[in-house]
Amino acid sequence: MPGIASSSPAVLIAHLAAATETIRVGAGGVMLPNHASLVVAEQFGMLEAMHAGRIDLGLGRAPGTDPITAAALRRNGSPSADDFPEQLRDLFAFFDGSHPQIVAVPGRGYRPAIWMLGSSDFSARVAGALGLPFSFAHHFASHNTIAALEIYRDSFQPSDELAEPYAMIGVPVVCADTTDEARWLAGSSALSFVRLRQGRPTQLPTPEEAAEHVFTPMEREIVHTWTAPLVCGDPGRVRAELLALAARTGADEMMLTTMVHSSAARLHSYELVADAWNDAAVPTSANP
Numbered sequence: 001m002p003g004i005a006s007s008s009p010a011v012l013i014a015h016l017a018a019a020t021e022t023i024r025v026g027a028g029g030v031m032l033p034n035h036a037s038l039v040v041a042e043q044f045g046m047l048e049a050m051h052a053g054r055i056d057l058g059l060g061r062a063p064g065t066d067p068i069t070a071a072a073l074r075r076n077g078s079p080s081a082d083d084f085p086e087q088l089r090d091l092f093a094f095f096d097g098s099h100p101q102i103v104a105v106p107g108r109g110y111r112p113a114i115w116m117l118g119s120s121d122f123s124a125r126v127a128g129a130l131g132l133p134f135s136f137a138h139h140f141a142s143h144n145t146i147a148a149l150e151i152y153r154d155s156f157q158p159s160d161e162l163a164e165p166y167a168m169i170g171v172p173v174v175c176a177d178t179t180d181e182a183r184w185l186a187g188s189s190a191l192s193f194v195r196l197r198q199g200r201p202t203q204l205p206t207p208e209e210a211a212e213h214v215f216t217p218m219e220r221e222i223v224h225t226w227t228a229p230l231v232c233g234d235p236g237r238v239r240a241e242l243l244a245l246a247a248r249t250g251a252d253e254m255m256l257t258t259m260v261h262s263s264a265a266r267l268h269s270y271e272l273v274a275d276a277w278n279d280a281a282v283p284t285s286a287n288p
Contacts, residue, residue, distance in 0.1 A: 010043040026056025041094035045107030055112035124152040131159025138169035142229035168253040189259035235276035
């Protein structure tokens with residue numbers, strides 16, 4: 001897909017992990033129907049062996065693309081979410097060495113931290129039944145966040161990895177020195193999402209291009225859907241909204257994603273949020 005630079009998670013993770021020393025690096029995520037479980041076990045087993053304790057493997061069950069591209073990713077028929085339970089069993093067997101016929105090298109004995117990803121009740125139940133941490137796609141399915149997290153917690157069974165439920169949510173955030181600037185920067189992702197929904201994905205447009213675009217009524221509805229979970233504003237406003245979201249959902253972690261055109265603006269957004277989050281003196285008014 002145009003504008004997406006993470007089509008090969010294992011390669012990108014290897015590069016980032018080699019350039020860092022302490023932070024965790026992970027895939028958010030590997031859509032398992034697009035991959036052979038053995039290959040995933042070998043790739044992430046290798047990453048865990050080289051960067052012990054710093055690798056997260058996020059697993060999803062959706063193909064995540066159009067049917068033609070999804071079919072091209074697998075030689076033996078089109079990938080299907082229906083195959084997910086079997087693929088998941090195989091993957092765990094490769095990591096713990098219990099597969100009856102195949103030994104994954106270096107997958108066996110090098111299991112990274114595994115997260116279940118999802119935007120549905122099904123994924124929440126699977127994560128709970130397996131005793132895995134659960135990362136919910138609040139950034140595009142915010143209408144179901146509370147319900148999915150409740151299902152996850154209600155269905156949770158303690159495992160060797162986790163004694164109690166542990167939930168993360170993805171949150172779209174754009175932070176700038178002023179709220180007006182943040183809203184201007186956020187125009188890029190709004191126009192990008194409109195184009196994606198219209199079946200013509202492009203690289204992320206500039207905020208100038210987004211500002212010049214005249215949105216039709218239908219496109220405004222698409223933007224409204226896209227911006228529903230967006231946290232956008234100056235540092236005080238963003239901090240207040242993130243605190244309220246954390247309290248409302250009970251999430252143990254929030255993963256922030258910032259879709260803006262400029263890499264400098266993206267880095268500045270993260271820096272502002274980090275400073276505001278750690279500074280109790282920052283005003284927390286969420287008023288427009």
